[in-house]
Amino acid sequence: MKISITKPGILTTIQDNGRKNYQAQAVPRSGVLDDLSARIANIAIGNDDNSATLEFTYAAAEFKAEADSLIAYAGDGAFLISEGKKLPPERPIFVPSGSTIKLTNNPEGAITYLAIAGGFDVPEILGSKSTYLTGHFGGYKGRNLQSGDFLSSRKDLTMRSQHILHSLKGNQISWPSWYVNRSRLLPADRKTIRIFPAGEFNWFDSESIINFLSKEFSVGLNSNRMGYQLYGNKISRRKNEELLSTAVCPGTIQVTGNGDVILLMADCQTTGGYPRIGQVAAVDLPLCAQLKPNDSIRFTEISRDTAEILYIEREKQLSDLKLAVASRF
Amino acid sequence: MIINPSKRILFYIFKPGNPNLTALSNSIPNPEFKIHALSEQAVTLSFGNEISESIATKISNFNKLLNNQPFQGFITTVPAYSTLTVYYDLLTVLYSELRGASSFEKVSNYLNNLKNAAENAFSSAINRIILPVYYGGDFGPDIDNVSNFTKLGVQEIIALHSTAVYKVYMIGFVPGFAYLGGMDEQLATPRKSTPRLVVPAGAVGIAGKQTGIYPLETPGGWQIIGQTPSKLFDAGRLQPSLLKAGDEVKFESISLDEFYKLAGKP
Numbered sequence: 001m002k003i004s005i006t007k008p009g010i011l012t013t014i015q016d017n018g019r020k021n022y023q024a025q026a027v028p029r030s031g032v033l034d035d036l037s038a039r040i041a042n043i044a045i046g047n048d049d050n051s052a053t054l055e056f057t058y059a060a061a062e063f064k065a066e067a068d069s070l071i072a073y074a075g076d077g078a079f080l081i082s083e084g085k086k087l088p089p090e091r092p093i094f095v096p097s098g099s100t101i102k103l104t105n106n107p108e109g110a111i112t113y114l115a116i117a118g119g120f121d122v123p124e125i126l127g128s129k130s131t132y133l134t135g136h137f138g139g140y141k142g143r144n145l146q147s148g149d150f151l152s153s154r155k156d157l158t159m160r161s162q163h164i165l166h167s168l169k170g171n172q173i174s175w176p177s178w179y180v181n182r183s184r185l186l187p188a189d190r191k192t193i194r195i196f197p198a199g200e201f202n203w204f205d206s207e208s209i210i211n212f213l214s215k216e217f218s219v220g221l222n223s224n225r226m227g228y229q230l231y232g233n234k235i236s237r238r239k240n241e242e243l244l245s246t247a248v249c250p251g252t253i254q255v256t257g258n259g260d261v262i263l264l265m266a267d268c269q270t271t272g273g274y275p276r277i278g279q280v281a282a283v284d285l286p287l288c289a290q291l292k293p294n295d296s297i298r299f300t301e302i303s304r305d306t307a308e309i310l311y312i313e314r315e316k317q318l319s320d321l322k323l324a325v326a327s328r329f
Numbered sequence: 330m331i332i333n334p335s336k337r338i339l340f341y342i343f344k345p346g347n348p349n350l351t352a353l354s355n356s357i358p359n360p361e362f363k364i365h366a367l368s369e370q371a372v373t374l375s376f377g378n379e380i381s382e383s384i385a386t387k388i389s390n391f392n393k394l395l396n397n398q399p400f401q402g403f404i405t406t407v408p409a410y411s412t413l414t415v416y417y418d419l420l421t422v423l424y425s426e427l428r429g430a431s432s433f434e435k436v437s438n439y440l441n442n443l444k445n446a447a448e449n450a451f452s453s454a455i456n457r458i459i460l461p462v463y464y465g466g467d468f469g470p471d472i473d474n475v476s477n478f479t480k481l482g483v484q485e486i487i488a489l490h491s492t493a494v495y496k497v498y499m500i501g502f503v504p505g506f507a508y509l510g511g512m513d514e515q516l517a518t519p520r521k522s523t524p525r526l527v528v529p530a531g532a533v534g535i536a537g538k539q540t541g542i543y544p545l546e547t548p549g550g551w552q553i554i555g556q557t558p559s560k561l562f563d564a565g566r567l568q569p570s571l572l573k574a575g576d577e578v579k580f581e582s583i584s585l586d587e588f589y590k591l592a593g594k595p
Binding site for chain 2 (some may be wrong): 020021022023024025026027028125126134135137138196198199241244245246247248249251252269270271272279281282304305307308311312315
């Protein structure tokens with residue numbers, strides 16, 4: 001299976017679930033911003049959850065099947081269309097060689113994942129296929145995709161992928177009636193982000209903490225894969241100690257010297273020196289990934305233990321979804 | 330073409346449940362460090378709140394001990410000035426036999442007990458890395474700024490910078506960037522008022538009381554006094570970062586010929 005990029009869009013990179021083992025050497029994790037959507041797309045075609053996917057930012061991109069391919073997409077940044085027909089998300093789609101597929105705007109969010117049976121075949125660098133743009137390594141030649149790039153999938157398909165492919169293969173685009181329902185795994189309110197208190201939570205004054213947990217914040221224009229600038233009530237400190245640089249990770253919410261809020265995302269630095277007010281629950285990072293500049297969000301507090309239980313529940317739901325897909329074949 | 334997508338939802342069974350919610354915690358507070366959760370899958374141990382060689386040594390020793398005796402689900406550690414952060418896989422920890430009601434308690438118990446059992450049981454050899462540097466000229470365009478600010482001659486700057494032994498406290502900021510301690514305070518010079526858009530990999534700079542080496546080509550505001558031909562970061566190496574927390578570093582002044590020879594250029 002093979003595709004070529006005919007329009008690269010704003011930012012299109014190859015991402016898997018990131019590199020975790022080199023953070024002591026300041027190598028960021030990178031990896032998919034919205035791990036839930038990427039995993040759903042992979043699950044829908046029988047891939048391992050961690051298979052390398054294409055991460056599209058907004059719409060504007062276009063690609064062509066250079067060979068018969070089994071694909072799936074998920075996320076809120078775009079819909080896929082071919083010959084004027086919308087292709088449904090969150091399910092396997094067989095696309096015969098020669099099909100051209102465009103992304104069109106989905107106003108819901110920002111990021112969309114394209115999975116291909118077997119996963120995109122790029123070399124593993126430091127234990128991951130994820131693109132790290134600043135370091136110029138990982139993914140496809142360490143860069144974002146451009147027109148004319150060819151991307152092949154790995155040949156070793158799982159049994160599930162082989163069965164799905166067999167059931168759909170033909171000379172036209174086709175998909176089954178079932179789909180892997182991602183919205184069932186998301187909260188109804190996608191603009192309220194659950195956080196638990198971080199290391200320096202008590203460094204901030206009570207009014208600031210109340211504001212932080214009740215008032216709206218809007219996503220700044222200069223937001224990217226490293227992090228988002230959030231605008232809202234300034235946060236002031238009651239303790240003016242210096243924080244010595246220490247480890248941070250995606251989901252960490254820092255407060256800068258002038259009281260602004262930064263939410264760290266997948267490509268964030270491994271260490272930081274700004275005091276941290278909160279940590280986004282891992283299950284809500286996919287919601288953050290789909291935010292666009294000027295979107296408004298609120299934070300609400302839960303305990304670390306609750307965040308852990310939500311994580312366990314999410315993992316259980318995903319493994320049940322995998323079983324459900326397998327049970328159809 | 331069959332286009333008949335019914336709104337059918339895949340069936341799944343949902344059982345909320347943490348198998349260990351009933352287990353009791355027995356965390357023994359540890360005199361050496363305090364533990365807090367960084368995320369659901371990471372804890373940070375705080376050994377104090379200052380930059381000191383003794384804290385750095387404690388962190389380095391405990392880091393080695395933990396990497397030699399990891400718990401089930403351990404992923405990696407990130408040492409910093411006064412903290413050591415431990416990343417783990419939540420589900421593996423939860424289903425392991427460690428004691429505690431949550432992954433946080435299980436990992437905390439393990440780390441506390443590991444430390445308690447290992448009092449003074451560890452001493453370790455320190456790595457010293459020599460970094461050749463060509464000071465001044467085109468490779469050190471800001472050495473005159475440093476000279477003007479510090480009232481030191483260029484040769485004095487080179488001598489002071491290359492005789493000190495520096496300690497790597499942590500790697501952070503960008504891949505392979507070492508936070509070094511031990512620069513002679515006479516060399517302290519503020520950052521440039523306007524950062525450069527491109528600083529080449531290998532540039533050696535001064536910012537306030539700190540000195541450091543740019544491992545990648547990035548924008549930066551440090552006063553650049555020289556350049557090393559050594560590769561501070563290479564994703565193709567087994568250990569991509571040349572330096573790691575706990576190492577010692579010494580700079581060695583080299584000639585332009587030596588620089589080109591080491592850099593592999595004409």
